[in-house]
């Protein structure tokens with residue numbers, strides 16, 4: 001069987017492009033996202049290129065879903081050459097003193113806690129005799145606060161440090177980890193940002209302008225740039241990178 005890569009948030013946007021570029025380069029892909037027609041159409045596209053590839057429906061905010069997904073993966077695959085923790089949510093975009101505990105918690109669960117849970121649960125099929133590269137998709141929001149994005153900023157900052165912790169502990173386990181911020185990419189997440197309420201997101205007009213001025217990058221182009229970092233051909237253990245500097 002060819003090298004296998006798990007890609008989260010693969011149903012659309014950047015994750016879909018990463019999943020397809022891996023499959024097009026001869027890798028098997030386990031594509032994870034919540035159940036949707038987009039995930040089903042991805043399955044059809046993947047199967048045409050790579051018969052070992054498959055989709056897994058899983059809500060990363062749910063520990064039961066993660067446990068079921070891991071059971072399925074471990075039952076079918078002996079080793080993962082890589083994991084791309086790409087799934088992410090920008091929601092809720094809301095002032096931090098107004099946002100509900102449940103909504104804030106859900107975002108941190110998807111963006112951060114699910115990453116830790118999924119990775120540690122896959123322990124038996126990562127690293128060891130063969131190397132595993134773990135890539136997390138970071139954001140400029142990991143480095144600076146943006147008004148209205150507190151759950152996203154906090155979880156992305158945490159994700160960068162999570163990646164560095166895994167780099168530290170994974171070295172002796174034949175696991176390398178790095179984080180890459182993808183720049184401003186033309187995906188559903190950017191659309192959601194442009195639909196935010198200006199009273200909780202004062203930078204709204206800037207993001208509308210980025211889009212108007214054609215400053216957003218194409219997810220397929222970004223995925224192509226990320227590919228050698230995902231496969232482990234480029235990048236050092238513990239790197240925190242930005243695609244705009246690669």
Ligand SMILES: NC(=O)c1ccc[n+]([C@@H]2O[C@H](COP(=O)([O-])OP(=O)(O)OC[C@H]3O[C@@H](n4cnc5c(N)ncnc54)[C@H](OP(=O)(O)O)[C@@H]3O)[C@@H](O)[C@H]2O)c1
Nearest residue numbers: 009011012013014033034059060087088184185187188189
């Ligand atoms: N677009 C940008 O400009 C930008 C900038 C910096 C960083 N990023 C990061 O890039 C990554 C990809 O984002 P994108 O722009 O491609 O966004 P997107 O188009 O909104 O896609 C997000 C992906 O995450 C999945 N996802 C969301 N909630 C999930 C959940 N609870 N369980 C499982 N999967 C879930 C979605 O799948 P379902 O909804 O189908 O479950 C989808 O496949 C994210 O980590 C994001 O933070 C994006």
